[in-house]
Amino acid sequence: MRARGGRVTTARRSLLEALFASSGHCTAEDLAAIVQAKMPDVHISTIYRNLDELERLGVLVHTHLGHGPASYHLASSPHGHLVCERCGETVEAPAEMFAGLARSARKRFGFRIDPRHFAVLGACAACVAAEPAPVSFAGRRKFTQRGPGGSLGDR
Amino acid sequence: MRARGGRVTTARRSLLEALFASSGHCTAEDLAAIVQAKMPDVHISTIYRNLDELERLGVLVHTHLGHGPASYHLASSPHGHLVCERCGETVEAPAEMFAGLARSARKRFGFRIDPRHFAVLGACAACVAAEPAPVSFAGRRKFTQRGPGGSLGDR
Protein backbone atom coordinates (compact mmCIF):
# COMPACT_ATOMS: atom_id res chain seq x y z
CA MET A 1 0.00 0.00 0.00
CA ARG A 2 3.06 2.22 0.04
CA ALA A 3 3.06 5.74 -1.38
CA ARG A 4 0.43 5.35 -4.09
CA GLY A 5 1.05 8.03 -6.64
CA GLY A 6 4.57 8.90 -5.63
CA ARG A 7 8.03 7.49 -5.34
CA VAL A 8 9.35 5.30 -2.59
CA THR A 9 12.33 7.13 -1.21
CA THR A 10 14.45 6.20 1.76
CA ALA A 11 13.36 9.29 3.67
CA ARG A 12 9.72 8.37 3.12
CA ARG A 13 10.17 4.77 4.12
CA SER A 14 12.02 5.86 7.23
CA LEU A 15 9.32 8.31 8.21
CA LEU A 16 6.67 5.62 7.93
CA GLU A 17 8.78 3.31 10.04
CA ALA A 18 9.12 6.01 12.68
CA LEU A 19 5.37 6.46 12.71
CA PHE A 20 4.70 2.77 13.11
CA ALA A 21 7.40 2.35 15.73
CA SER A 22 6.24 5.16 18.03
CA SER A 23 2.52 4.47 17.94
CA GLY A 24 0.80 7.82 18.11
CA HIS A 25 1.12 11.45 19.08
CA CYS A 26 4.47 12.55 17.72
CA THR A 27 5.31 16.05 16.67
CA ALA A 28 7.12 16.64 13.42
CA GLU A 29 10.25 17.24 15.44
CA ASP A 30 9.89 13.98 17.36
CA LEU A 31 9.62 12.13 14.08
CA ALA A 32 12.55 14.04 12.63
CA ALA A 33 14.65 12.97 15.61
CA ILE A 34 13.75 9.31 15.13
CA VAL A 35 14.41 9.39 11.42
CA GLN A 36 17.64 11.33 11.85
CA ALA A 37 18.97 8.76 14.30
CA LYS A 38 19.56 6.54 11.26
CA MET A 39 19.70 9.15 8.54
CA PRO A 40 21.13 12.39 9.91
CA ASP A 41 20.77 14.27 6.64
CA VAL A 42 17.00 14.04 6.39
CA HIS A 43 15.89 17.59 6.83
CA ILE A 44 12.88 18.66 8.90
CA SER A 45 11.36 20.30 5.86
CA THR A 46 11.35 16.92 4.15
CA ILE A 47 9.56 15.50 7.18
CA TYR A 48 6.92 18.20 6.92
CA ARG A 49 6.51 17.70 3.19
CA ASN A 50 6.07 13.97 3.61
CA LEU A 51 3.71 14.32 6.54
CA ASP A 52 1.60 16.59 4.35
CA GLU A 53 1.73 14.10 1.55
CA LEU A 54 0.84 11.14 3.74
CA GLU A 55 -2.01 13.09 5.21
CA ARG A 56 -3.30 13.87 1.75
CA LEU A 57 -3.16 10.15 0.99
CA GLY A 58 -5.20 9.49 4.13
CA VAL A 59 -2.49 7.44 5.82
CA LEU A 60 -2.23 9.72 8.85
CA VAL A 61 -3.90 12.67 10.49
CA HIS A 62 -2.58 15.58 12.49
CA THR A 63 -4.18 16.98 15.62
CA HIS A 64 -3.63 20.06 17.72
CA LEU A 65 -3.36 19.06 21.33
CA GLY A 66 -2.92 22.57 22.64
CA HIS A 67 -0.58 25.45 21.99
CA GLY A 68 2.63 24.22 20.48
CA PRO A 69 3.34 21.89 17.61
CA ALA A 70 0.84 19.55 15.96
CA SER A 71 0.79 15.82 16.68
CA TYR A 72 0.67 13.20 13.99
CA HIS A 73 -0.64 9.66 14.13
CA LEU A 74 -1.83 6.92 11.83
CA ALA A 75 -5.34 7.35 10.52
CA SER A 76 -6.51 3.98 11.77
CA SER A 77 -8.89 3.90 14.74
CA PRO A 78 -10.42 7.39 14.65
CA HIS A 79 -10.49 9.09 18.02
CA GLY A 80 -10.57 12.54 19.55
CA HIS A 81 -8.42 13.84 22.37
CA LEU A 82 -8.93 15.33 25.79
CA VAL A 83 -5.96 17.40 26.88
CA CYS A 84 -5.39 18.82 30.34
CA GLU A 85 -4.64 22.54 30.22
CA ARG A 86 -2.68 22.35 33.45
CA CYS A 87 -0.39 19.36 33.05
CA GLY A 88 -0.67 18.45 29.38
CA GLU A 89 -1.98 14.94 30.11
CA THR A 90 -3.61 13.59 26.96
CA VAL A 91 -6.28 10.92 26.80
CA GLU A 92 -7.74 9.41 23.67
CA ALA A 93 -11.46 9.87 23.49
CA PRO A 94 -13.31 7.20 21.52
CA ALA A 95 -15.44 8.54 18.70
CA GLU A 96 -18.71 7.54 20.35
CA MET A 97 -18.15 10.07 23.13
CA PHE A 98 -18.80 12.73 20.50
CA ALA A 99 -22.01 11.16 19.27
CA GLY A 100 -24.29 13.48 21.21
CA LEU A 101 -22.41 16.58 20.13
CA ALA A 102 -22.35 15.32 16.55
CA ARG A 103 -26.10 14.80 16.60
CA SER A 104 -27.00 18.19 18.04
CA ALA A 105 -24.55 19.97 15.73
CA ARG A 106 -26.21 18.31 12.78
CA LYS A 107 -29.73 18.98 13.99
CA ARG A 108 -29.25 22.59 14.96
CA PHE A 109 -26.81 23.78 12.34
CA GLY A 110 -26.57 21.10 9.68
CA PHE A 111 -22.95 20.90 10.78
CA ARG A 112 -20.98 17.69 10.53
CA ILE A 113 -18.21 17.67 13.12
CA ASP A 114 -14.78 16.07 12.85
CA PRO A 115 -13.72 15.52 16.46
CA ARG A 116 -10.22 14.51 15.44
CA HIS A 117 -8.63 17.68 14.25
CA PHE A 118 -8.62 19.76 17.42
CA ALA A 119 -8.47 18.46 20.95
CA VAL A 120 -11.01 19.29 23.62
CA LEU A 121 -9.16 21.01 26.44
CA GLY A 122 -10.02 20.91 30.10
CA ALA A 123 -8.68 19.57 33.36
CA CYS A 124 -7.71 15.97 34.03
CA ALA A 125 -8.83 14.07 37.11
CA ALA A 126 -5.58 14.68 38.98
CA CYS A 127 -5.60 18.41 38.31
CA VAL A 128 -9.27 18.78 39.18
CA ALA A 129 -8.56 17.06 42.49
CA ALA A 130 -5.53 19.25 43.16
CA GLU A 131 -7.54 22.39 42.59
CA PRO A 132 -7.76 24.95 45.40
CA ALA A 133 -11.28 26.34 44.99
CA PRO A 134 -13.80 26.15 42.14
CA VAL A 135 -13.00 29.55 40.60
CA SER A 136 -14.53 28.64 37.24
CA PHE A 137 -11.88 28.68 34.54
CA ALA A 138 -9.84 31.76 35.35
CA GLY A 139 -6.17 31.10 36.14
CA ARG A 140 -5.27 29.34 32.92
CA ARG A 141 -1.68 29.74 31.88
CA LYS A 142 0.27 28.40 28.97
CA PHE A 143 1.51 24.87 29.26
CA THR A 144 3.76 22.75 27.15
CA GLN A 145 3.09 19.22 26.07
CA ARG A 146 6.08 17.00 25.66
CA GLY A 147 7.68 16.04 28.96
CA PRO A 148 11.30 16.73 29.92
CA GLY A 149 12.52 13.77 27.92
CA GLY A 150 11.76 15.45 24.61
CA SER A 151 10.76 13.12 21.80
CA LEU A 152 9.28 9.66 21.93
CA GLY A 153 8.59 7.94 25.24
CA ASP A 154 6.96 11.16 26.32
CA ARG A 155 4.89 10.35 29.45
CA MET B 1 -14.73 47.24 37.24
CA ARG B 2 -11.82 48.42 35.09
CA ALA B 3 -8.32 46.92 35.33
CA ARG B 4 -8.38 45.82 38.97
CA GLY B 5 -4.79 45.47 40.06
CA GLY B 6 -3.18 47.56 37.33
CA ARG B 7 -3.16 51.02 35.89
CA VAL B 8 -5.74 52.53 33.62
CA THR B 9 -3.83 53.57 30.55
CA THR B 10 -5.20 55.00 27.34
CA ALA B 11 -4.05 51.95 25.39
CA ARG B 12 -5.88 49.66 27.79
CA ARG B 13 -9.06 51.68 27.75
CA SER B 14 -8.97 51.78 24.00
CA LEU B 15 -8.49 48.03 23.72
CA LEU B 16 -11.51 47.40 25.93
CA GLU B 17 -13.56 49.79 23.82
CA ALA B 18 -12.52 47.94 20.70
CA LEU B 19 -13.58 44.66 22.28
CA PHE B 20 -16.98 46.01 23.29
CA ALA B 21 -17.51 47.73 19.95
CA SER B 22 -16.78 44.70 17.77
CA SER B 23 -18.72 42.10 19.68
CA GLY B 24 -16.80 38.87 19.43
CA HIS B 25 -14.20 36.93 17.45
CA CYS B 26 -11.43 39.40 16.76
CA THR B 27 -7.83 38.46 16.26
CA ALA B 28 -5.14 40.46 18.01
CA GLU B 29 -4.44 42.12 14.71
CA ASP B 30 -8.08 43.04 14.18
CA LEU B 31 -8.10 44.68 17.58
CA ALA B 32 -4.80 46.42 16.90
CA ALA B 33 -6.28 47.88 13.72
CA ILE B 34 -9.31 49.22 15.56
CA VAL B 35 -7.23 50.70 18.35
CA GLN B 36 -4.69 52.14 15.95
CA ALA B 37 -7.41 53.94 14.01
CA LYS B 38 -7.54 56.39 16.91
CA MET B 39 -4.08 55.85 18.41
CA PRO B 40 -1.64 54.90 15.66
CA ASP B 41 1.28 54.45 18.02
CA VAL B 42 -0.18 51.61 20.05
CA HIS B 43 2.03 48.69 19.22
CA ILE B 44 0.77 45.17 18.57
CA SER B 45 2.95 43.89 21.39
CA THR B 46 1.04 46.14 23.76
CA ILE B 47 -2.19 44.66 22.45
CA TYR B 48 -0.90 41.16 23.14
CA ARG B 49 0.30 42.08 26.61
CA ASN B 50 -3.03 43.61 27.51
CA LEU B 51 -5.02 40.76 26.04
CA ASP B 52 -2.98 38.42 28.23
CA GLU B 53 -3.59 40.60 31.23
CA LEU B 54 -7.32 40.89 30.63
CA GLU B 55 -7.55 37.18 30.15
CA ARG B 56 -5.79 36.62 33.46
CA LEU B 57 -8.35 38.93 35.06
CA GLY B 58 -11.12 36.83 33.53
CA VAL B 59 -12.52 39.66 31.41
CA LEU B 60 -12.02 37.87 28.14
CA VAL B 61 -11.07 34.52 26.69
CA HIS B 62 -9.21 33.49 23.58
CA THR B 63 -10.16 30.64 21.29
CA HIS B 64 -8.48 28.87 18.41
CA LEU B 65 -10.87 28.65 15.52
CA GLY B 66 -8.50 26.76 13.26
CA HIS B 67 -5.01 27.24 11.95
CA GLY B 68 -4.08 30.88 12.07
CA PRO B 69 -4.37 33.50 14.76
CA ALA B 70 -6.39 33.18 17.96
CA SER B 71 -9.72 34.96 18.43
CA TYR B 72 -10.58 36.97 21.49
CA HIS B 73 -13.97 37.77 22.95
CA LEU B 74 -15.53 38.91 26.20
CA ALA B 75 -15.90 36.19 28.79
CA SER B 76 -19.63 36.74 29.20
CA SER B 77 -21.95 34.12 27.70
CA PRO B 78 -19.75 31.05 27.57
CA HIS B 79 -19.99 29.18 24.28
CA GLY B 80 -17.99 26.86 22.11
CA HIS B 81 -17.44 27.12 18.38
CA LEU B 82 -18.03 25.00 15.35
CA VAL B 83 -15.75 25.95 12.47
CA CYS B 84 -16.01 24.74 8.91
CA GLU B 85 -12.70 23.35 7.66
CA ARG B 86 -13.63 24.15 4.08
CA CYS B 87 -14.93 27.71 4.17
CA GLY B 88 -14.07 28.95 7.65
CA GLU B 89 -17.70 29.60 8.58
CA THR B 90 -17.95 29.86 12.36
CA VAL B 91 -21.03 29.21 14.45
CA GLU B 92 -21.33 29.70 18.18
CA ALA B 93 -22.29 26.53 19.94
CA PRO B 94 -24.23 27.02 23.17
CA ALA B 95 -22.62 25.35 26.17
CA GLU B 96 -25.44 22.84 26.57
CA MET B 97 -24.52 21.20 23.28
CA PHE B 98 -21.43 19.94 25.08
CA ALA B 99 -23.34 18.53 28.03
CA GLY B 100 -23.26 14.94 26.82
CA LEU B 101 -19.56 15.06 26.04
CA ALA B 102 -18.86 16.75 29.37
CA ARG B 103 -20.76 14.02 31.20
CA SER B 104 -19.06 11.09 29.51
CA ALA B 105 -15.62 12.70 29.84
CA ARG B 106 -16.22 13.07 33.57
CA LYS B 107 -17.60 9.56 33.97
CA ARG B 108 -14.98 7.78 31.95
CA PHE B 109 -11.86 9.78 32.71
CA GLY B 110 -12.67 12.14 35.57
CA PHE B 111 -11.96 14.80 33.01
CA ARG B 112 -13.66 18.19 33.15
CA ILE B 113 -13.82 19.72 29.70
CA ASP B 114 -13.67 23.39 28.77
CA PRO B 115 -15.36 23.59 25.39
CA ARG B 116 -14.36 27.21 24.92
CA HIS B 117 -10.66 27.09 24.27
CA PHE B 118 -10.49 25.12 21.05
CA ALA B 119 -13.11 24.98 18.37
CA VAL B 120 -14.65 21.79 17.06
CA LEU B 121 -13.90 21.57 13.36
CA GLY B 122 -15.98 19.95 10.70
CA ALA B 123 -18.05 20.88 7.68
CA CYS B 124 -20.89 23.41 7.65
CA ALA B 125 -24.25 22.71 6.07
CA ALA B 126 -23.37 24.50 2.83
CA CYS B 127 -20.08 22.65 2.40
CA VAL B 128 -21.63 19.29 3.25
CA ALA B 129 -24.25 19.92 0.59
CA ALA B 130 -21.65 20.99 -1.97
CA GLU B 131 -19.66 17.84 -1.40
CA PRO B 132 -19.01 15.56 -4.40
CA ALA B 133 -19.08 12.12 -2.80
CA PRO B 134 -18.85 10.96 0.80
CA VAL B 135 -15.10 10.22 0.83
CA SER B 136 -14.88 10.37 4.61
CA PHE B 137 -12.52 13.13 5.69
CA ALA B 138 -9.70 12.85 3.19
CA GLY B 139 -9.19 15.90 1.00
CA ARG B 140 -8.69 18.42 3.77
CA ARG B 141 -6.57 21.37 2.88
CA LYS B 142 -5.56 24.41 4.86
CA PHE B 143 -8.06 27.22 5.00
CA THR B 144 -7.87 30.75 6.25
CA GLN B 145 -10.42 32.42 8.43
CA ARG B 146 -10.89 36.14 8.01
CA GLY B 147 -12.66 36.97 4.76
CA PRO B 148 -11.28 39.31 2.10
CA GLY B 149 -12.36 42.40 4.02
CA GLY B 150 -9.74 41.83 6.71
CA SER B 151 -10.63 42.93 10.21
CA LEU B 152 -13.99 43.54 11.83
CA GLY B 153 -17.12 43.07 9.75
CA ASP B 154 -15.75 39.70 8.74
CA ARG B 155 -18.82 37.60 7.92
Add this chain to the structure above:
DNA sequence: GTAAGTGCAAATGATTTGCAGATGT
Protein backbone atom coordinates in the same frame (compact mmCIF):
# COMPACT_ATOMS: atom_id res chain seq x y z
C1' DG C 1 16.44 11.02 -19.12
C1' DT C 2 13.37 13.35 -16.52
C1' DA C 3 10.10 14.60 -13.23
C1' DA C 4 9.50 13.93 -8.43
C1' DG C 5 11.95 14.34 -4.16
C1' DT C 6 15.54 16.32 -1.24
C1' DG C 7 18.72 19.51 1.49
C1' DC C 8 19.51 23.87 2.62
C1' DA C 9 18.74 28.64 3.62
C1' DA C 10 15.78 32.07 3.87
C1' DA C 11 10.81 33.62 4.33
C1' DT C 12 6.56 33.46 6.78
C1' DG C 13 3.04 34.34 10.48
C1' DA C 14 1.88 34.65 15.21
C1' DT C 15 3.40 35.74 19.30
C1' DT C 16 6.96 36.89 22.94
C1' DT C 17 10.70 39.29 25.15
C1' DG C 18 14.56 42.68 26.51
C1' DC C 19 15.27 47.13 27.25
C1' DA C 20 15.28 52.16 27.50
C1' DG C 21 12.18 55.67 27.91
C1' DA C 22 7.25 57.46 28.97
C1' DT C 23 3.30 57.78 32.20
C1' DG C 24 -0.27 56.83 35.80
C1' DT C 25 -0.87 57.12 40.81
Add this chain to the structure above:
DNA sequence: ACATCTGCAAATCATTTGCACTTAC
Protein backbone atom coordinates in the same frame (compact mmCIF):
# COMPACT_ATOMS: atom_id res chain seq x y z
C1' DA D 1 9.30 59.35 42.85
C1' DC D 2 8.87 55.03 41.28
C1' DA D 3 6.78 51.06 39.71
C1' DT D 4 4.01 49.92 35.90
C1' DC D 5 3.40 50.44 30.90
C1' DT D 6 4.66 51.27 26.49
C1' DG D 7 7.13 51.41 21.88
C1' DC D 8 10.37 49.35 19.32
C1' DA D 9 13.45 45.99 17.58
C1' DA D 10 14.94 41.65 17.83
C1' DA D 11 14.08 36.83 19.25
C1' DT D 12 11.33 32.68 19.10
C1' DC D 13 8.72 28.74 17.48
C1' DA D 14 6.35 26.01 14.07
C1' DT D 15 5.94 25.67 9.54
C1' DT D 16 6.53 26.83 4.54
C1' DT D 17 8.83 27.94 0.29
C1' DG D 18 12.36 28.87 -3.52
C1' DC D 19 15.97 26.85 -5.67
C1' DA D 20 19.77 24.09 -7.26
C1' DC D 21 20.95 19.42 -6.94
C1' DT D 22 19.79 14.06 -6.48
C1' DT D 23 17.59 10.06 -7.23
C1' DA D 24 13.88 6.63 -8.25
C1' DC D 25 11.78 4.85 -12.02
